[in-house]
Amino acid sequence: MNKTSLVYHDLFQKIEEEGYPIGSYLPSEHQLCNLYGISRETGRKALAMLAEDGYIQKIRGKGSMVIEHRQYEFPVSGIVSYKELAEKLHIKTQNIVYGYQPNATLPLADFKSLGTELTAAPVTAIKRVRMIYGEPAIIDKDYILKSVVPEIPKRAVEDSLYAYFENQLGLMIGYATKEITMAPATDEDCKHLAIRKGAYVAVVRSVTSLSDARAFQYTESRHRADRFSFRNFARRVKK
Structure with missing residues (x-):
């Protein structure tokens, strides 16, 4: 350093x-x-x-x-891995992997609103619950294009995908497009986030691209509404 x-x-x-x-x-x-x-x-x-x-x-x-x-607590803007953010904020967290499909198909309909023109493609599908101080707070569903990342070892899934992408594969992550919506909790949300039926969750969908403009990661993060707040720091830059 x-x-x-x-x-x-x-x-x-x-x-x-x-x-x-x-x-x-x-x-x-x-x-x-x-x-x-x-x-x-x-x-x-x-x-x-x-x-x-x-x-x-x-x-x-x-x-x-x-x-x-x-x-800056859990900012929606910017591109930062969950592990990096947790370390920066000194938050006690735990990842629980409850879904890992090395040969799945991208649920393209979930991301059409972000403007992507990609057709259904083979992906590695990963589902994780983010525990904060022992309480479930976020479900992250990641879909990684196999054309860019053919295989993802379990240890990377349990630790940090971005550390694997950047440090092991040498990928250059460039930018992301995101949207935030509110939606009724699904049965899956109720089960893994310990919330009741009829509750709402904040849904953050994003498409992340490499520096060469290739989209390779599609993510849907589902946050407990009582734990979610959209905050950001913005600095005006004059032309």
Whole structure:
């Protein structure tokens, strides 16, 4: 880990633990140099990373103020694996794999609203329940095109698909298109999310593409409505 990342993670940890509470200011670039024994450029980069991630706002003449950042809990925008997000937020989680079909067919009708023109294709179908602090919160249904990823080992299913795609296969994940809807809970939802019939779930569907624009992952995440909130951090960028 380079010096910029070390400083970033130390400041991030102190913000999370409220060593720097919301509304307070982080040390200046000059002070960071003295505190961490780094160059001013390294300190500037670490602060820029915190600003980009929505933890601070740079205010001219005053410095870097810590802002409300808890809106990053389970953001819908962005492309991040569940494991990466859980580690970042320090959440105690568990994955329960209850469906694994290495030779299935993509349920294309479920994703037509996202604009894909793909016809039914062979996929590896994976179903997992995401447990948060011992309570079922999310069902993730992933459909991975076999034309891009012919095989997915069970250990990757139980751990992290993205770690396998990027670190083992060298795939470059580029972007995703997503939609959010509300839907009545199915029998499957009631069983695996421990909710009653008649309840609603938040459904997040996405199509993820590689950097060469090939769509390869189709995901349907079904969230307990009482555990779901759509929050995002947006920063205006002037042209």
